[in-house]
Amino acid sequence: MTREEAVKFAEHAVNMTDIPEVKEFYRMAAVALTPPTQEQVNKAWRGEWEDMREAYNDVPKRRCSRCKRVFIGPDTPFCEACGAPMTDEAVEMVMERWEELNG
Numbered sequence: 001m002t003r004e005e006a007v008k009f010a011e012h013a014v015n016m017t018d019i020p021e022v023k024e025f026y027r028m029a030a031v032a033l034t035p036p037t038q039e040q041v042n043k044a045w046r047g048e049w050e051d052m053r054e055a056y057n058d059v060p061k062r063r064c065s066r067c068k069r070v071f072i073g074p075d076t077p078f079c080e081a082c083g084a085p086m087t088d089e090a091v092e093m094v095m096e097r098w099e100e101l102n103g
């Protein structure tokens with residue numbers, strides 16, 4: 001059974017029982033077996049610079065929304081600490097690299 005078939009089976013099986021716990025089980029199985037979309041992956045792993053200027057008396061500091069490390073200086077495309085991409089271009093660069101590596 002492929003993963004796609006397993007998802008279809010689980011979705012179908014939800015309607016084959018009246019037992020709420022079993023329905024819930026099949027629903028959870030279908031969700032767990034469905035791989036995330038590229039968009040969901042991007043969202044989960046992409047970071048954003050939070051402007052900390054106000055908290056630091058106008059010193060141009062920025063905080064990574066992913067790892068919460070604070071840096072001084074202008075925004076960079078990637079977080080220097082955790083490597084999360086911070087801009088659309090950075091996300092695209094990583095996706096291109098990822099596609100190269102995964103054929």
Ligand SMILES: [Zn+2]
Pocket residue numbers: 047064065066067068069079080081082083084
């Ligand atoms: Zn970070």
